[in-house]
Amino acid sequence: MKPLLQVHNVSQVYESGGLLRKGKVRAVRDVSLVLGEGEVLAVVGESGCGKSTLARMILGLLEPTAGRVEFEGRAVDRRRRGRLETAKRLQMIFQDPFETINSNQRVETVIGRPLQLHGAKGPVRERVLELLGQVGLTPAEDYIDKYPSQLSGGQKQRVMIARALGIGPRVLIADEPTSMLDVSIGIGIMNLMLDLKRDNDLSLLWITHNLGSARYMSDRIVIMFGGQIVESGPTEDVIASPGHPYTRALLHASPDPWRQKTEGEKFDDAEREESGLPESGCRFRNRCPWAREECGQNEIPLTSLDAEREVRCLFPLPSDPASSPLPHEERTVD
Ligand SMILES: Nc1ncnc2c1ncn2[C@@H]1O[C@H](COP(=O)(O)OP(=O)(O)OP(=O)(O)O)[C@@H](O)[C@H]1O
Numbered sequence: 001m002k003p004l005l006q007v008h009n010v011s012q013v014y015e016s017g018g019l020l021r022k023g024k025v026r027a028v029r030d031v032s033l034v035l036g037e038g039e040v041l042a043v044v045g046e047s048g049c050g051k052s053t054l055a056r057m058i059l060g061l062l063e064p065t066a067g068r069v070e071f072e073g074r075a076v077d078r079r080r081r082g083r084l085e086t087a088k089r090l091q092m093i094f095q096d097p098f099e100t101i102n103s104n105q106r107v108e109t110v111i112g113r114p115l116q117l118h119g120a121k122g123p124v125r126e127r128v129l130e131l132l133g134q135v136g137l138t139p140a141e142d143y144i145d146k147y148p149s150q151l152s153g154g155q156k157q158r159v160m161i162a163r164a165l166g167i168g169p170r171v172l173i174a175d176e177p178t179s180m181l182d183v184s185i186g187i188g189i190m191n192l193m194l195d196l197k198r199d200n201d202l203s204l205l206w207i208t209h210n211l212g213s214a215r216y217m218s219d220r221i222v223i224m225f226g227g228q229i230v231e232s233g234p235t236e237d238v239i240a241s242p243g244h245p246y247t248r249a250l251l252h253a254s255p256d257p258w259r260q261k262t263e264g265e266k267f268d269d270a271e272r273e274e275s276g277l278p279e280s281g282c283r284f285r286n287r288c289p290w291a292r293e294e295c296g297q298n299e300i301p302l303t304s305l306d307a308e309r310e311v312r313c314l315f316p317l318p319s320d321p322a323s324s325p326l327p328h329e330e331r332t333v334d
Helices: 051-058 080-089 107-117 125-134 153-166 183-200 211-217 235-240 245-252 263-275
Strands: 003-016 023-036 040-044 066-071 090-093 171-175 203-208 220-225 228-234
Touching (some): 003 203, 023 040, 023 051, 023 066, 023 228, 107 125, 153 171, 183 203, 183 211, 220 235, 228 245
């Protein structure tokens, strides 16, 4: 598969705190990944693991502290003109359509303005109607003159997808686009994105904390924990026999993935998580039932499990699921 988007050893360090309490947050640590043409790659991890930071670096909205991002073989340019060029090819769908839609603009403007910005001449109404049809908002005439407040959450997300699609991107980066929607509405959005991917020859980067949606959507999966990739490989293989204890824990956890969070709550979670993780050795070891002394001694590298899979663990779980006990049966720390 031809690589479209390449992330090479990217890191991000934030300066945090005020005058009295300064600190550094190493939000993303040496992450590399490749998204191939026509592929769906899922990036999965819990709140605070660095997914959104990674997405912002990919889009050129945030300069990596180290490493680089290449799109179609060229470095992503952070200057304004470069960003416009990038935006034509790489479009983002955000978690919260309520936040990103300007409430004073009608649907025609929300979708039409970026078309004009990217060079469409004259009235764009016809094209907007066509895009509304493509995202399932039909009859399109019923939607085009509406304001966001007259739309449901799922309809707003469809408007945002139409807006992104209009520019003719090659890659859609979707950051938790269904997490604020009811499950059935979210499934509708996932099906729509898969259809659009197929019909428009798109690639998708699907960012989520929900392994179920990643499984539904993706060909390959990257699992992140504490700013690092801890496992990657073909989605079905990783889910059938996770190599990293964190992937295993994600599989067996039963979080409520559709719960709405406020912005403040999100940050609290993330900060609590970040401050509780060890800086050296395996970052997951305090939560790992298989952890041994060696796990805290050195940085753990990503190593190959086979030609397509990598795992960041000194003692990867065996591939035979029967010999890998469930979390509540797991043996105690040596
Ligand atoms: N602007 C910022 N300044 C300081 N720290 C930040 C900033 N943005 C994010 N962080 C921290 O960086 C880490 C990664 O955050 P990020 O938002 O990328 O994670 P995430 O996996 O996308 O989480 P969520 O799903 O909750 O958005 C967290 O510890 C977070 O608190």
